[in-house]
Amino acid sequence: MGSADLTCRLLGLEMKNPIVLASGIIGTSSSLFLRAAQVGVGAVTAKSCSLQPRAGHPNPVALDWGAGVINAIGLTNPGAEEEVHLLAEGRRILEPYGVPLIASIFAGTVEEFGQVAALIAQARPHLLEVNISCPNVADEFGTPFAAVCESAAAVTESVRRAVGKDLPIAVKLAPNVYNIGRIAAAVVEAGADAITAINTMPGMVIDAHARRPVLHNRTGGLSGMAIKPIALRCVAEIAHAVKVPIIGTGGVNTGEDAAEMILAGATAVGVGTAVWYRGVEALGTIAQELGAFMQAEGIRSLDEMRGQAIR
């Protein structure tokens, strides 16, 4: 019996496996992209960047609270201009490994999303992820863009106008919305080529002895195992609502978790917090485990599995 085929086609991208390094996890330098490529990741997403540099929040910015991680890094990034150089270098370094590079952007206004996108497009990433869902920033009225169909669509249109037709865009959605399927449909209607879901789930960890929230920012985003069932439900709802590929992300720690994500309808699988639990090597190990799982279950390709759990 031949081994399971892990190759994954995401829009025009050929990936040797469906594992994508999620945005914000070690995506801060080309040498870390290289590290991810060398351990066998399928594609790499850079840390989200904004027009101007951001220092982020003071410590504590992250901790493991027992069933997952909470973070409020505060979207630390060097600003779009610097990010263009980082991405161009990253792309060159990843090339020999056949690992596509996904850029990620965020902004405070619809117009600014377009401005950042136009700048970042100069680096010619393989895909542009539009982060409208970070729980640690919001629009000027305090509402995340990901929460309302109209603003999610407006951001998508702004980015689409800025980058033209050549650069595919994925919009990254938040889990804490009333109907994620409708948001997905709205951004696809507005020109998104793919959906990434989910971003972290807003939460708070309180230290009873200190009698205050642990994070300096008080609230943060939950990731890791605690959010996997939320992510699976969101991916399933999106898969029902739209036909575009989904980068299913949230709580994937093992090859079997990755299989569940694909069974829920994902084309590729984002992995972030597993780096804390299992080291950077997790990015390759999870792909191998997925291959072994498929082999044992007699599943020959990802296409065979995709969406099977929700039909």
Next chain:
Amino acid sequence: MSTMMQPTYLHRPFTLVSSKMDNYRTRSLTFAEKLDCQPGQYVMAWLPGVGEKPFSIAGDDPLQLMVVDVGPVSHSLHSVAEGQRVWIRGPLGQGYRLVGQRVLLAAGGYGVAPLYYLARKALAAGMSAEVCMGARSAEDVLWAERFQALGVPVRVMTEDGSMGERGLVTKATEAAIAAARPDSLCACGPLGMLEALDRQCEQLGVARQLSWEAHMRCGMGLCGSCELPAPQGEDGSLHRHSCQQPGWLACLDGPVSWKE
């Protein structure tokens, strides 16, 4: 705390039982509780309302830290009164490994903290240890007498010659290596010192374990803030600004690097 699960990586309050001035800007803090950890690992010390910063573990049973007053968190740690609490997250990172029979320690500044803990573990494992210390001036030399009390020979180098010999710590390590070849050199101190020791060990063919300082935020290998160029360059130097080497995360892969 829940009886069902005991997450190790939440902050836990540790009660300060002793806070002693070591020199004009350094204090040793001793807590009531112990910590299950290895020499070379570090903790995040959090003072609610002030901030959270990494500190090397200077002793495990009970937990001991050495804190140099350089900014808001370290300054506030200096003024924590005995009986008050400090919140500890960890242990984090990869520490030193005990290998062979002889270990040579090289310390700069508060680098003595993890190396003192390592010396105690090495002696307990039946190994022999020797320490070389580098400092600007006599008043910056820390814990020399504590190593002596363990029976660990101490070589002190000061830049102004006010204590021990005049010069840099590499002069002492060169002499120590010539006198008795160690199975590994374990060092902790400022960047320039570690780079010089790395070059020296490369030339002399000595295995080394070096503890690097970096700007740590999450301490979990997630945010990328503590990335250092891979400390294992062919020529024994850090690959600064080189993207040809895979990145190295001081918080998760380190702080201690290992090279044969």
